[in-house]
Amino acid sequence: MAYRSWLECVRGCEARHSIFDVAYQCETCGGLLDVRHDSEALKDRSTAAWMQLFDRRTRTTEWPYGSGVWGKKEWVCPEVRNENIVSMYEGHTNCFWAERFGRELGIEDLWVKLCGNSHTGSFKDLGMTVLVSVVKQMIADGKPIRAVACASTGDTSAAKVSTAQLIQPIANGALVLALDADFDGCMRIVQQIAQDKSVYLANSMNALRMEGQKTVAMEIVQQFDWQVPDWIVIPVGNLGNVSALGKGFLLMKELGLIDKLPRIACAQAARANPLYLSYQTGFREFVPVQAQKTLASAIQIGNPVSYERAVKTLAAFDGVVEQASENELSEAAARADRTGMYACPHTGVALAVLIKLVDRGEIKHDDSVVVISTAHGLKFTDFKVGYHEGTLNEVIAHHRNPPVELPADYDAVQRAIDQAIAR
Ligand SMILES: *Cc1c(COP(=O)(O)O)cnc(C)c1O
Numbered sequence: 132m133a134y135r136s137w138l139e140c141v142r143g144c145e146a147r148h149s150i151f152d153v154a155y156q157c158e159t160c161g162g163l164l165d166v167r168h169d170s171e172a173l174k175d176r177s178t179a180a181w182m183q184l185f186d187r188r189t190r191t192t193e194w195p196y197g198s199g200v201w202g203k204k205e206w207v208c209p210e211v212r213n214e215n216i217v218s219m220y221e222g223h224t225n226c227f228w229a230e231r232f233g234r235e236l237g238i239e240d241l242w243v244k245l246c247g248n249s250h251t252g253s254f255k256d257l258g259m260t261v262l263v264s265v266v267k268q269m270i271a272d273g274k275p276i277r278a279v280a281c282a283s284t285g286d287t288s289a290a291k292v293s294t295a296q297l298i299q300p301i302a303n304g305a306l307v308l309a310l311d312a313d314f315d316g317c318m319r320i321v322q323q324i325a326q327d328k329s330v331y332l333a334n335s336m337n338a339l340r341m342e343g344q345k346t347v348a349m350e351i352v353q354q355f356d357w358q359v360p361d362w363i364v365i366p367v368g369n370l371g372n373v374s375a376l377g378k379g380f381l382l383m384k385e386l387g388l389i390d391k392l393p394r395i396a397c398a399q400a401a402r403a404n405p406l407y408l409s410y411q412t413g414f415r416e417f418v419p420v421q422a423q424k425t426l427a428s429a430i431q432i433g434n435p436v437s438y439e440r441a442v443k444t445l446a447a448f449d450g451v452v453e454q455a456s457e458n459e460l461s462e463a464a465a466r467a468d469r470t471g472m473y474a475c476p477h478t479g480v481a482l483a484v485l486i487k488l489v490d491r492g493e494i495k496h497d498d499s500v501v502v503i504s505t506a507h508g509l510k511f512t513d514f515k516v517g518y519h520e521g522t523l524n525e526v527i528a529h530h531r532n533p534p535v536e537l538p539a540d541y542d543a544v545q546r547a548i549d550q551a552i553a554r
């Protein structure tokens with residue numbers, strides 16, 4: 132059976148494109164495009180057979196199926212030839228049982244999907260492998276693509292903001308242009324650059340990214356022995372990732388692998404909260420905001436490209452949107468760290484929102500909850516150092532743990548240890 136996918140308008144216009152066309156928006160209405168799969172063809176395998184296949188491939192070394200993304204190739208990008216796949220075997224990240232943090236909040240069934248335990252230290256790997264592989268095939272097939280370009284707050288290009296983020300594309304030989312603009316400003320310019328169709332746009336308005344990122348939904352369900360959690364809490368900025376998450380669940384439901392959907396809670400930084408403000412109006416109004424500087428730099432976005440996609444997702448998943456202040460996100464991350472995590476500021480936003488939703492009884496104590504941790508804490512060392520030095524703006528750090536400075540003296544060391552243990 133030949134599996135097929137194509138691009139179509141998120142607003143339901145008729146026109147279709149090949150996934151190998153350089154197209155990001157609907158020519159009729161200007162809406163974004165999404166990849167659609169021939170789900171009738173995918174029904175040629177039983178749900179049990181799909182589950183078995185996916186489970187078997189999580190342990191395989193056979194190229195490229197050991198990748199968390201390419202292990203689901205038929206559902207992700209069936210048309211790409213294996214020789215064109217560019218993969219670091221991304222995905223298969225641990226879903227961590229946050230037993231201690233959960234106990235503090237009174238939820239036993241709390242899990243953190245550690246998407247930052249990956250090559251670039253963020254979930255962006257999942258989408259990029261698909262996009263770059265498709266571009267490789269386009270070039271192999273004679274399409275005149277000269278370059279791939281993206282605007283980034285840091286993780287998309289793997290640029291600016293934290294040194295750990297900026298250095299990755301530099302090391303890998305990318306041309307890194309540091310513009311005197313915020314993400315929204317960079318996004319406007321890169322869209323203009325990509326009007327030249329030989330420069331392929333790699334931001335998440337590009338539907339191919341969603342296809343890789345949606346595998347996080349499959350992985351979560353697989354990690355729960357094909358059970359669906361009650362809630363997923365996810366930090367959001369440009370709103371691509373939450374839309375991808377939703378796509379993953381909807382495809383599993385359509386193909387019968389699951390029979391219910393989780394509820395989704397979108398977590399925004401209060402300093403960059405256009406979705407939250409729109410949610411307050413019941414999504415009747417959407418006003419882009421000027422994003423203010425936030426520690427959660429990867430979600431410092433005021434005009435999210437995938438707004439429409441996300442609103443559809445929230446409707447399908449009985450979703451909620453909540454926000455977190457700089458103090459709330461920092462404190463939540465620090466509390467989580469005290470229980471063994473090493474949370475990046477975006478994960479801090481999600482954890483702070485989790486705390487609010489539990490406090491107001493929206494998330495119940497016996498609900499099962501998965502928090503999406505979008506990046507590794509090690510990419511945000513300045514955030515951690517600033518917290519423990521007590522130098523972050525607007526943050527009152529209750530969990531500071533500065534090092535104790537001592538002379539090189541046995542008695543002084545012994546006393547310090549005794550005092551700490553006695554506390
Ligand atoms: C990209 C990113 C996000 C936000 O994802 P969107 O698709 O822009 O909503 C959140 N956290 C981290 C660490 C990211 O890199």
Ligand SMILES: [Zn+2]
Pocket residue numbers: 140141142143144157158159160161162
């Ligand atoms: Zn359209």
